[in-house]
Amino acid sequence: MAEQTATPVIRDGTKADSAVVRDALGVGIAVGLSGFAFGVTSAGSGLSLLQTCVLSLLVFTGASQFALVGALAAGGNPFTAAAGAFFLGTRNAFYGLRLSQLLALPRAARPFAAHWVIDETTAVALAQPTRRAVRIGFTVTGLTLYVLWNLTTLLGALGAEALGDTAAWGLDAAGPATFLALLAPMLRTATEGATAAIAVLLGLGLLPVLPAGVPVLAAALAAPLVLWARGRRMTGTTGQAGPTGREDAR
Template sequence: MAEQTAPPECTGATGAIAAEPPGPTPDVLAAGYGTAHRPDEADVQADKPDAAVVRDALGVGIAVGLSGFAFGVTAAGSGLSLLQTCALSLLVFTGASQFALVGALAAGGNPYTAAAGAFFLGVRNAFYGLRLSQLLAFPRAVRPFAAHWVIDETTAVTLPQPTRRAARIGFTVTGLTLYVLWNLTTLIGALGAGALGDTGAWGLDAASPAVFLALLAPMLRSAVERVTAGLAVVLALGLLPVLPAGVPVLLSALAAPVVLFLMGRGKWPTPTTNGTDATGERR
């Protein structure tokens, strides 16, 4: 008589074969988790309605886009022509670099030095692009056009989105709204600069950085992030009187490795395996 094969082990209801827990969903994998990572419930976010993504994107695009007026006025006050001012917004389209350029020119700096400082300040967008290219995964034909919209604001809206669809909507709506408004208000500001008199007395060159800082502040959730941002501000302000325009902002990035060094020396709480630091704050 043939040897009888033992039935498979069961758990729960009769006949239910034990199985491994399901792996991460496609959305979780798209968000950057590896196949070996099995996220907890806090890692998996519910889908965000398209209307909510559009609302957030429009809010950022409109708020920052209106500050293009300040750039138009500042550029005209720095001696740039209407064509040069509008060309900067159309072709460069990164507010920090644009303000750094016209600020250096207004201070009497060499045009080539001013352009070099603005260029290096804009290099940060390339690092944004490395992350966004994986997250958005646009078709190859679309990528050159999307690259022009890879800036601080589109990155800030795109990265927190829970799904690829929401990320694409956030990026596109923010980029389109901001590009149209920024260029329109640049034109209006450059045309109306003469009516404002001494443009330097208005301090309009601080408008765009102030708006971005207001958008960035709510994203600093952990103590490590807040300390890094605070140290970056101290470095930028401390170096501002002694270095050329644009350089202090670049050197403020040294705040990140300083904080990482302190974490490595045990001077700062390090993240645990469940995504929290030693104080229990979510990272």
Template sequence: MERAQEHAPPRPPGPQDPQGAEARGEAAVVRDALGVGVAVGLSGFAFGVTAAGAGLSAGQACALSLLVFTGASQFALVGALAGGAGPFAAAAGALFLGVRNTFYGLRLSQLLRLPRAVRPLAAHWVIDETTAVSLTRKDRRGARIGFTVTGATLYALWNLTTWAGALGARALGDTSAWGLDAAGPAVFLALLAPMLRTGTERAVAGLAVVLGLGLLPVLPAGVPVLAAALAAPAVLGFRAVRGRGSRPGAGRRGRGPEEGGGA
């Protein structure tokens, strides 16, 4: 028996198990999506506390999380209201921050290819976190799983913790002393930072921070957020002008023969 095994021809390597590899890939997507959903969803507690400190009732805070469901915009809205801004100025700043989700939706619509019946519901979950998890997947099925698990986990936890934070705000006393209003923007910046890969993107982000923070003492609440949007056209315009000026022959365009110093 042993001698027969010694002289037996080696077996060709069998094909890899595609179903097993696919199952492992899907499990990894679910694990990552749950991690993002739980980590970010718990910060809804900070929003609930901040909203209560800004004068909103628990019902109003929960309605914002249920119907708006975009963390940075929600924090911008209640922060502007707490700073004394009018409802229209506060809503304008929140709406401006929420516009980015439109561009996310354009990209995700091509990647996910969801049925028409579920697109209106899925649009409510198009936020930073679901977009980030979906775009890490190359296949459509993995992207759909990541989008669904992240959206469902985050939506459920965000709303539950908003409710808990709004009800527990009184027990915390002075909510401004805890600095919880910075939790939402901090999470947003943590998600945004790894995406700043080029010099132009870093310059836009840096100038936006300078404008937003520098104008806080001199402009009404909510307006510095709108002013920070000027960072993108300013940087892009500067680079365009600089690029034209650095082209070979750009400084000599339109010069006549008399300017050349010849006889």
């Protein structure tokens, strides 16, 4: 008998449906469990159980949710906190532009699918070789993550209410720690690392002088600053001559 491979394949060399489902479930379960941290953080920020659960049901994008409750916990204006969360969530619109071409869903299904366009579903979908695999990966990841995220949000909020003051237990750090754990593996290039470092410096530096929630918006300036500096460096490099080190004649 032929030896069984670790990843099932079909005749054209692409992954079988079972392999796509397995990968999607892995991502959905791993990330969905971090809903505990959001439930704890939200309850510790002063939101009620109902508000916490509705936020996960309707917003369903972890970074935006953490940004919102974090700003509120720091005493920020609700409108400023919502603006920061909205800004972080706009990236999903760009994901949707790409996924709309790959999924090619019927018009009636698009509004429902749009609610699941987040980092994790996009990553799983883009990794698939065929449209069928893209649809399976997107659907399984979205469904698993949505159900588990909302369930663990509820459990986390209930647990926080039972414990009382989350700051006394140190659980108020659960949200930021989870966010950093999800962010760190994405910093794979020098440009991404520089952007993250400048964003942290801007956020921390402006924290004492700006209202709560505003430093998060200001930290977004890190990306255009890094891109501008990179463009200047590339322009300077192309303006140099080759072996002699002298500039080309204009």
